[in-house]
Amino acid sequence: MNIVSNKNSVAWFFILPAFLIHLVVVATPSILSLALCLTDWNGFGKINFIGFENFNELFDDRVFKKAIVHNIIWTVIFLTIPIALSLTCAYLLTGIRRGQLIFRLVFFFPYMLASIISCQIWKYIFHPLHGIGVWLSNNGIELFEKSPFAVKDISLYAVALVDGWHFWGFLVVIYITGMYQVDHSMYEAADLEGATKFQKFRFITLPMIRPIFIFTLMIIIIWSIPTFDYIYILTQGGPAYSSEVLATHLYSQAFDRFNVGYSSAIGTLMFFYVLIIVSIFGLLQKIGWEI
């Protein structure tokens, strides 16, 4: 046996435990869920095959349609604001030598917090009796008198603010890591040419971190679909389904209404959406994009 195939065998041997866990805990339930979407199972008793009835019902479900729109809005928000903010801060941080670690820690700290803690912090910031709105009101400024999580028109954006605050630091760390791998001589050459900071960012930094940047776009698009915890803790999809997303609708159908088959249909559609996204990125990679 040659050295290469020996090394491959050893590699598989080390991957095997994680693979088995993934197979048992993730892959098998996912495949079973694909089968459950064709049933009327309530999570307790007999499983009856009903064909595509769940999908027919889904297309008439106004809450499901609302949830799709909210997921799209969520994706657009996270593809813009946190990325813009984190790119800017990461680039500015590369110019700081002293104290950079403190900045990185401060930016990354929210990402280390459990979601329940982040949500409690923001709930109390916007609390109608003890929050910032009360303090501002006492100083003559009428702002945040009502908790934004309780206002139908802005609840989704309020939750996105909290999740964005938690998430953007993670992007800063990823981008700054990529930026440090850019060949410094390119910046020196640009300096000699008299390039501005923005020009260096636009023509050197961005192109050079493109693989990382595209990767973050992909993970944001994928992670935006199963987004659940911040919404569930802060608003439970309310008020009036104004912050309902696919994952919270799926949860409610499965665990409140005992419609496990129906919720599996939602999960199946989410799965195919993610599969399409991953396939698109795979295709782009095949045609030569650096991803």
Place this chain on the structure above:
Amino acid sequence: MKKIRSLFFKSGHILLSFIFLLCFSVVVTAKTKIVWWAETNADRDPVFQAKLVDVFNQSQNQIELVMEFKEGLNDILRTAMVAGEGPDIVETPGPSYVKEYQDAGLLKSMQQYSEKYGWKELLLPWSYSAGVFDGEFYSAPKTYETMILLYNKTLFEENGWRVPTNLSEFEALAAKIKAKGMHVFSYGSTGWQPTHEHLAGMYLNSVANPDNVYKALIGEKSWDSPEFVEAVELLRKHMVDEGYWSGSLENYYALGWDDFHAQFAKRGAAMMTIGTWTFQATENAFKDISDDWEWAPFPNLTMEGGNPSFLLALGTTLSINGQSKHPEEAAKVIDFIFKNKALVLDMANDFNFGEFVIPLKYTNSDFGANVNSKVRRYLIEFAQATGKGNYGYTTWTFWPAEPGVHIWKDMEVLWAGDITAKEYMEDHEKLWKKARRKKATLPVGKR
């Protein structure tokens, strides 16, 4: 050498005899282990352990009761039961869950034990009926509760206010309270959207009348009938237009348990609409202040008024796991509870009757001097009123899963003005029809 050998054999003989006796005693005294999974609560768990588990185990030698306190009991229990595992005694949040387990064949019928031990005669009739599925007794009530109106007694006396008896008195009182710069009610739903069903149930029964609610539950009336539409429209008006609860709809959505109890105790609001599970928290909130609180049944909200009703509600239920290897012993544990009024009342008193209020047929003499007078009055009045037929129905005890979720989840859509009360109740009726087609309705005792 001979002496040493002899000593060795004698020691070995004694050791073997000792080991044999030890094993024999373990076999002879081995008790049947009965496991009960309960929802964990830091204040209540030690009381259950000391006053129920330890007392039961010391009272006999055949059964060892083990109570395991679980976080998120519901999900853990369902996973275990579906996998054919789980505890011997199954604790569920209510009849809608019992229905699912019973339909799936996961519970053991307790009919034979009920007949053997006479449970039907011990329990309040409505609570027994709520546990009968397909003609057999499947779930015993672990605690009953009802919705009440809490009010600041001191504040009421200072202002000469009285608990209203009809809709116009109710709205007039609300106006007076608001004129004083207070909220009418303190309450909130943050972290628990199903809070809305407390209000929905109170208004459906108080406006539309419990007789009509009963007819709708058994399919003799449609949920989109005018009286039910009127009830939810009145709730909408009071919640959205008048801001009765914590001043505005948004405040109601944003306040939680600690907030609204503090608001009530500090005269931020004059009243609270809540269930009897709050007795302990209310008592604690008023402990160190000069104001006193009192309760009344939620008033009849028709213009003519009338006797207020107590809404029937079961907080938790107990059943026997269909996979239990010792159902007889599990039944004995349940029987021990039902036959020990003093123990039940002592424990319930520790919780200020917010939990473990088993619906046994209590009399005045059952309550010791240590029982809070307000709570004693509630227990006696509840038994008397419901005995005379003055009762209504809570959604979490008598509504099947889908309509039960619609009541609170889509109430926000009505409150947001996205649909009318009529459209809301029409959707509700559709879900009831679906539940009836699927035979998913819950038992409702004859009225």
